[in-house]
Amino acid sequence: MQQRTINSLSVKLYGDKKNPPIIFVHGFPFDHRMWINQLENLQNEFYCVAYDVRGLGDSYIGDGQYTMEAFVHDLFSIINELHLKNVTVCGLSMGGYIALRAVEMNQDKIKALILLDTKSEADDNLGKLKRAGAVDIINLHGLNQFVDQTVPSLFAEETLKDNQELVDRILGQCYDQDSHGVKGSVLAMVSRTDTTSFLASIKIPTLVMAGSFDTLTPPAMMRKMSEKIPNSEFAIVPRGGHMAPLENPDFVNDMIRGFLKKI
Numbered sequence: 001m002q003q004r005t006i007n008s009l010s011v012k013l014y015g016d017k018k019n020p021p022i023i024f025v026h027g028f029p030f031d032h033r034m035w036i037n038q039l040e041n042l043q044n045e046f047y048c049v050a051y052d053v054r055g056l057g058d059s060y061i062g063d064g065q066y067t068m069e070a071f072v073h074d075l076f077s078i079i080n081e082l083h084l085k086n087v088t089v090c091g092l093s094m095g096g097y098i099a100l101r102a103v104e105m106n107q108d109k110i111k112a113l114i115l116l117d118t119k120s121e122a123d124d125n126l127g128k129l130k131r132a133g134a135v136d137i138i139n140l141h142g143l144n145q146f147v148d149q150t151v152p153s154l155f156a157e158e159t160l161k162d163n164q165e166l167v168d169r170i171l172g173q174c175y176d177q178d179s180h181g182v183k184g185s186v187l188a189m190v191s192r193t194d195t196t197s198f199l200a201s202i203k204i205p206t207l208v209m210a211g212s213f214d215t216l217t218p219p220a221m222m223r224k225m226s227e228k229i230p231n232s233e234f235a236i237v238p239r240g241g242h243m244a245p246l247e248n249p250d251f252v253n254d255m256i257r258g259f260l261k262k263i
Contacts, residue, residue, distance in 0.1 A: 018047070020086065049084070070188070103204070
């Protein structure tokens, strides 16, 4: 693994740059480490690039005032700096928001799209109130309380019962985030636009995956999104919640590998 700093972002590089490139964009409030199973498993066949979104992990935090548009420009800065051609963008949850807006902004820069446990709709009023509540919890009670109230619900019940080591590891990573960066990510998600009307205009190969027990973006919701994307593929990840790449990495890796070998 190599590490670079691009546009103040911490970028991790796995594998041979001569191989087909994939950029992994993580969810909230995580960092590149949520993709560790994909990075280690796929690096012999693909050039795997993972980075910490601004404000999270080892990337620049600054004043904590971010927008979704800035997140998308950050993604393109990595593509441009690394001179990536025919790149696949793979995003989960918040990473999916970034990926969808990036495709809407400049589809010609991206060869294929992989969306996991995400949605195209922007926050409705209830969603905005929940985001505001998240900022209030962090301000009043601290980041750890927000993490404890939020992150466990992203896992399937089976994971919470049978894989406490994984849950504890991810909780620990979230505790280590900077509170300003976490709040900034919340505000950036509020700022995102709705990309639903653009789905029918996606021309690149697209794979959509949903954890079978994801309650945040359930399979029925994601199937409807997939049906709006021409010629997209849809798969349900067995035993997975909202954190499917961590909960059932073998299935997700096989789906990514099979999808990319066909295009």
